[in-house]
Amino acid sequence: MSNNAHEIYSQVVCNLSPTERLRLATLILNELVEQNLSLIDQSDTWTDQDQLDLASFSLEYAASIFSESEETV
Incomplete structure (x- = not known):
């Protein structure tokens, strides 16, 4: 078996059921x-x-933006 995680995943983990993967x-x-x-x-x-x-x-930034814009109702 390979030591590469991607190969292990492809060869072994992909073949497991979702429950076994979890x-x-x-x-x-x-x-x-x-x-x-x-x-x-x-x-x-x-x-x-x-x-x-x-x-x-x-x-502070929000206050500066809203103070310059129209009054909100």
Whole structure:
């Protein structure tokens, strides 16, 4: 059997029923969780402050657009 994930998928996984595919996906994901792999690069995550800054900027931008437009009823 090949070690290439695409070939394994084509030769084995495609032949499984949807239920068995879901069971296989669950097994794979559970194993990754148990290994406690850090797959997320923390430098790419948003801090609480980043999210507050974005929300603040968005609200300021929306206020500037609507203050320049016609009065809304």
